[in-house]
Amino acid sequence: MNQSIVSSTAPITLIGGADPAADVLTVALKWGKTVACADGGANHALWAELNPVAVIGDMDSISDAARDAYSDVLHPITEQDSTDFDKALRHINAPLILGVGFSGARLDHELGSMTVLVRHPDRRCILIGGDTITLLCPPKITLDLPMGSAVSLYPMADVGCDSAGLRWPTTGLRFAPDSRVGTLNKVDGMVTLRPDAPKMLLILPRAALDVTIAALLQDDARWPVRA
Known part of the structure; x- marks a missing residue:
C-alpha cells in the first residue's frame, strides 16, 4: 500500500504536464477545488495562479519558476519505472480525482495514462480532454x-x-x-x-462529465487494490 501524500474527503484536481484545452482546468476546478500536480503540471498551475497542495513526480519537467514557487510542497519520487501520473495517482487518497493535462497531446503519453487507470483500479479518476472524458468503468x-x-x-x-x-x-x-x-x-x-473485471475503459463526450461525477459520488462501488 502506497502512503498518501494527499488525502481529501472531496474530489481533487490533478494537473499533468500536457497543455490542457482552454476551459478544461476551469471545468475540473468546479468539482475539485483542491489542486495537486504531477511534475510539469506545476507549470500550468503557476500560470493559472493556483496553489497546489502537492507537486509529485521525478521533477524533470518542472520549470525553475514553478520549483521556486512551490518549493514547500515538492514531493520528488526518483524511480523511473513509472510515469509522473502513476506516481501522483498512487499517492492521492480522494473519492475522485479529476485529471487534466494527461490527454490530447502525444498519443504515447495518452496511452500511458490510460494504462495507469487500469494499473490502479482502486483510484477513481476521470481524465478530462477537450472533447471526451475517460475513466476506468467501476463495477457498476x-x-x-x-x-x-x-x-x-x-x-x-x-x-x-x-x-x-x-x-x-x-x-x-x-x-x-x-x-x-x-x-x-x-x-x-x-x-x-x-x-466483470477492472479492465474496461469508459469514454464519453465531455458534456457527460457532470452526470458521470454525480453517478460516481452517489454509488461508492469500487474495485479493490490490484494485487
Whole structure:
C-alpha cells in the first residue's frame, strides 16, 4: 500500500504536464477545488495562479519558476519505472480525482495514462480532454445521458460487460483489445454498465462529465487494490 501524500474527503484536481484545452482546468476546478500536480503540471498551475497542495513526480519537467514557487510542497519520487501520473495517482487518497493535462497531446503519453487507470483500479479518476472524458468503468455505474449520445467501451484486457440502455447491447460478449471492442455505441435509454473485471475503459463526450461525477459520488462501488 502506497502512503498518501494527499488525502481529501472531496474530489481533487490533478494537473499533468500536457497543455490542457482552454476551459478544461476551469471545468475540473468546479468539482475539485483542491489542486495537486504531477511534475510539469506545476507549470500550468503557476500560470493559472493556483496553489497546489502537492507537486509529485521525478521533477524533470518542472520549470525553475514553478520549483521556486512551490518549493514547500515538492514531493520528488526518483524511480523511473513509472510515469509522473502513476506516481501522483498512487499517492492521492480522494473519492475522485479529476485529471487534466494527461490527454490530447502525444498519443504515447495518452496511452500511458490510460494504462495507469487500469494499473490502479482502486483510484477513481476521470481524465478530462477537450472533447471526451475517460475513466476506468467501476463495477457498476448508471448514467442518465441524452438519447443518441456516444458511449464507447474500450477493453484493456479480456473483459465482459453487462449493459442496459445501449443501442447495441454488450451483455454476454467478451471484449479484448486484439479482438472485439465496444467503441461507437450510443445511448438508447438509462445506461447501466457492469464490467466483470477492472479492465474496461469508459469514454464519453465531455458534456457527460457532470452526470458521470454525480453517478460516481452517489454509488461508492469500487474495485479493490490490484494485487
